[in-house]
Every structure is written in C-alpha cells, then in structure tokens.
Amino acid sequence: MSPSDRPRYQLACALVAAGIILYIPANVVPVMTMTVVGQVEPLTVLGGVQELYDSGLAPMAGIVFLASIVVPFCKLAALSWLLLMQGSTAWQRQRAAVRRIVHLVGCWSMVDVFLLSVLAAVGQLGVLASVRAEPGALFFAAVLVCTLFASESYKPRMIWQTKESLPT
Amino acid sequence: MSASRAIEPASRWISCPECEASCREVPLPPRAILRCKRCGVVVRKSARPTSLQPAWALATAGLFLVVLANVNPILTFDVVGNTQPNLIVTGVVELARQGYWPVAALVFFAGIAGPALYLAAVWYVVSACCLTRRWPQLPRVLKAAEILESWNLVPVYALATVVAVVKLEMLGTVAWQHGALWLVALSLCAFLTGQLFDHRMVEERLEKLT
Numbered sequence: 363m364s365p366s367d368r369p370r371y372q373l374a375c376a377l378v379a380a381g382i383i384l385y386i387p388a389n390v391v392p393v394m395t396m397t398v399v400g401q402v403e404p405l406t407v408l409g410g411v412q413e414l415y416d417s418g419l420a421p422m423a424g425i426v427f428l429a430s431i432v433v434p435f436c437k438l439a440a441l442s443w444l445l446l447m448q449g450s451t452a453w454q455r456q457r458a459a460v461r462r463i464v465h466l467v468g469c470w471s472m473v474d475v476f477l478l479s480v481l482a483a484v485g486q487l488g489v490l491a492s493v494r495a496e497p498g499a500l501f502f503a504a505v506l507v508c509t510l511f512a513s514e515s516y517k518p519r520m521i522w523q524t525k526e527s528l529p530t
Numbered sequence: 531m532s533a534s535r536a537i538e539p540a541s542r543w544i545s546c547p548e549c550e551a552s553c554r555e556v557p558l559p560p561r562a563i564l565r566c567k568r569c570g571v572v573v574r575k576s577a578r579p580t581s582l583q584p585a586w587a588l589a590t591a592g593l594f595l596v597v598l599a600n601v602n603p604i605l606t607f608d609v610v611g612n613t614q615p616n617l618i619v620t621g622v623v624e625l626a627r628q629g630y631w632p633v634a635a636l637v638f639f640a641g642i643a644g645p646a647l648y649l650a651a652v653w654y655v656v657s658a659c660c661l662t663r664r665w666p667q668l669p670r671v672l673k674a675a676e677i678l679e680s681w682n683l684v685p686v687y688a689l690a691t692v693v694a695v696v697k698l699e700m701l702g703t704v705a706w707q708h709g710a711l712w713l714v715a716l717s718l719c720a721f722l723t724g725q726l727f728d729h730r731m732v733e734e735r736l737e738k739l740t
Contacts, residue, residue: 398701414697422696425689458548458569465680472640472683476690477697479621479637482628484607484614484698491609491701495630503633514680522549522568 363449363523371448374516378441381508385438388505389431391498394478398491406498407431407474430474430502433467437509440464444516449524457521464513475503546573547730577731585726586660589653592719596646599684599716602709604691609702617709618642618687644681645720651675652727659735668736675727682724685717 363371392404405413407430415423440460447457481493543552546566553566558576566573603615618641625634651674658665691713698704 396701414693417700419696422693426693429689455569458571469680469683470686470689472686473690473693475633475637476641476683476687477694478633479625479641480616480691480694481621481697482624483616483620484701495625495628495633499630499633503636507636510680514677518548518569519550522551 363520367517367520367523370515370517371445371520374441374512375445377508377512377515378438378445381434381438381505381512382442384501384505384508385434388434388498388501391501392496393474393498393502394481394496395494396481396492397494404496407502410474410477426473426477429470433471434505434509437464437468437471437513438505441509441512441516444521448520451524454521458518461513461516461518461521468509468513471506471509475499475506544573546571574730575728577728577734582656582659582728582731582735585652585723585728586656588719588723588726589649589656592649592716592723593646593653595712595716595719596649599709599712600642602712603707604709604713605695605707606705607698607702608705615707618713640681640683641687644678645684645716648675648678648682649720649723651678652723655732655736656727658739659732662739664739668739672729672732672736676729679724682720684713684720688713688717 389407392406393410395402395404397403411423411427411431414426441464444457444461447453478493478495478499482495484491484493542555544555545551546553546569548571549566549569551566551568553564553573555564555574558564558574560576560578562576563572564574565571600618603617606613606615608614619638622634622638622642625631625637651671654665655668655672655675657663658668691710695704695706
C-alpha cells in the first residue's frame with residue numbers, strides 16, 4: 363500500500379471493527395416501543411420485521427428484513443474481507459466488483475432509521491398511540507454511520523496497490 | 531518533447547477513476563467507450579456537447595421539489611378524531627425531543643440536508659458547464675458533490691414512509707397528503723440526477739473552461 367493511503371486503511375479497519383461490535387447490541391436492544399391504547403410493546407429490529415410478517419405483509423417484511431438486517435451484515439462481512447485481502451493479488455477484479463456493490467446497496471440500510479423517524483412523528487398523539495425511540499436506535503444508527511464512513515474511506519485504488527505494483 | 535507530440539498528436543495518459551492505472555487516451559468515435567485494461571471500469575465516454583443537459587434539467591427540478599416536499603405534509607394520522615399532519619422534519623424534531631439527537635441529526639442530514647446540498651452542488655457545477663461560465667470554487671463544489679452522492683437518500687426515505695404507513699394503519703387512520711407526491715417526484719429526480727451526473731465528463735469540461 364502506498365504510505366499516503368495507510369491512514370485511510372487504518373481508519374477503515376477501525377470503523378469496521380467498531381461496526382461489528384455495535385452490530386450485536388443494535389440487534390438485541392429494542393429500537394422503539396409502540397404504545398397502542400395502553401398496550402406497551404418494545405420492538406427490536408427483528409421484532410419489527412416479525413410484526414409486519416404476522417400481520418400478513420410478507421413482501422413488506424421481506425424488504426425491511428433485507429434492508430435492515432441482511433444489508434448491514436453483508437456490508438460488514440464484505441468490508442472485512444476486502445480489508446483482510448489488502449495487498450494480495452488474488453481476485454482483484456472480483457474484489458473491485460464487491461466494493462462497487464457494497465457502495466451501491468449500502469445506503470438502503472438507512473430504511474429502519476427513517477422508518478423510526480416517521481413513526482416517532484406520530485408520538486405526539488399522546489396517550490392513544492405513541493411511538494418512542496429506545497437505546498437500540500442509537501446502536502443501530504452508529505453501525506450505519508460506521509459502515510458508511512468505512513466504505514467511503516476505503517478507496518478502490520487500494521485493491522490494486524500490491525507489493526509488486528509499488529516501487530519501494 | 532515536441533517530437534513525441536508530433537508523432538502522437540491526440541494521445542495522452544489519463545488515470546483510471548477506480549484503480550488509478552494509467553490508460554492511454556485515444557480520440558473516441560461517437561458512442562465509443564474507453565475501458566480500463568486492468569479493472570474494466572469505463573474511463574472515458576464519447577460526449578456530445580448536449581450530454582449534460584438532462585442532469586441540469588433534473589437538478590433544477592429537484593431543487594424546487596426539495597422545497598415542496600419539505601413544506602407540504604406527507605401524511606396525516608388520525609386516532610379517534612385527533613388528527614396530526616406529518617412533515618419530514620416532524621420526525622426529526624420528535625426524535626430530538628425524546629433525547630435521541632444523534633439519530634435525529636442522522637435523519638436530518640440524510641433525509642433533508644444531504645439531498646438538498648447534493649442537488650445544489652450538482653446544479654452549480656453543471657450550470658457552469660452548460661453556460662460555460664467560470665464561477666468561483668468549481669473544483670471544490672465538484673468534490674463536495676462527489677462526497678455527498680452517498681448521502682442522497684431520498685428514495686430510501688420514500689420507501690421507509692410506505693413501510694411506516696403500513697404499520698400505522700394498524701393503529702389508526704392514515705391518509706396520504708399531496709406532500710407524498712412531491713416526495714415521490716423528488717426521489718425520482720434525485721435518483722436520476724445521480725445516474726446522469728457524469729463526474730468524469732464534468733471534470734473534463736471544467737478543465738477546458740479554466
């Protein structure tokens with residue numbers, strides 16, 4: 363790797379590591395509580411998908427499941443693979459393609475944060491129906507910000523910077 | 531120096547936008563594409579003088595739609611006679627009020643400020659190209675547009691709104707308002723602007739300008 367890109371690489375590594383650690387609480391801690399006429403219901407990200415599926419909205423549940431669980435997981439896995447393969451000459455074209463896909467699909471994981479924002483706007487109706495954000499939302503948002511900045515700081519040119527290609 | 535230029539008058543080396551390999555630039559016939567030999571990415575497309583105009587039109591429309599989508603309520607929610615209109619910013623304010631200001635900031639930046647700034651940056655740069663004006667700070671604004679591209683998340687917001695409506699229908703009555711139409715139009719405009727805004731082409735035009 364060229365010396366000028368070393369800090370970028372280290373930043374990307376740190377962000378991916380942070381993202382992997384935060385991914386666990388993001389999926390375990392409830393993201394929001396919905397109160398409907400006195401019934402309090404805390405929901406995790408997966409719980410929200412389950413609720414959509416149970417009310418007969420399978421396609422909607424599929425979209426949310428893909429966007430907020432599969433995409434962040436795949437993004438973290440793909441980024442760690444790219445970072446671990448740094449400097450190797452194997453599969454360079456495939457790695458470039460994976461990076462492009464991560465960059466393209468990554469933004470759809472924001473669906474759950476926006477969903478929370480639209481639902482929280484309803485929270486102003488008081489006792490009848492309210493939606494409150496819970497600490498899980500912070501973890502979830504943190505995972506997204508980590509992966510977004512990690513894929514931003516890992517430049518495609520770094521895939522092609524190997525020991526052979528650089529004069530030392 | 532002058533001898534080599536005489537042999538190859540129209541050929542020079544340019545770096546691939548992805549992998550930064552040196553590619554030899556050759557004059558392109560119409561509709562031809564120059565690909566990088568190492569990573570296969572498109573390095574140069576043959577461009578007509580009018581090929582930036584669709585992006586210009588869409589960015590201009592997008593800037594108006596940003597205002598319309600943010601000023602008009604997107605949906606109204608009704609529980610036993612209590613009606614409440616919802617704007618994009620209502621959710622941001624409510625999240626901040628509940629103490630989750632980092633999430634509120636993220637929604638504000640990705641849902642309102644990001645797309646608006648992105649469209650403004652694209653509009654500024656593309657207008658300068660189309661009108662052949664040397665406006666100040668063009669390279670910096672182009673760089674900003676490149677960074678803001680991944681924060682152009684209005685289509686994601688539109689999808690989230692649809693999912694939210696489905697959830698809210700379990701709690702009360704939801705009615706779409708005309709803000710939703712502006713939101714759909716804005717997400718189409720923002721998406722197409724992102725597709726049609728060719729970073730390399732603009733860079734090349736700006737080089738000729740200055």
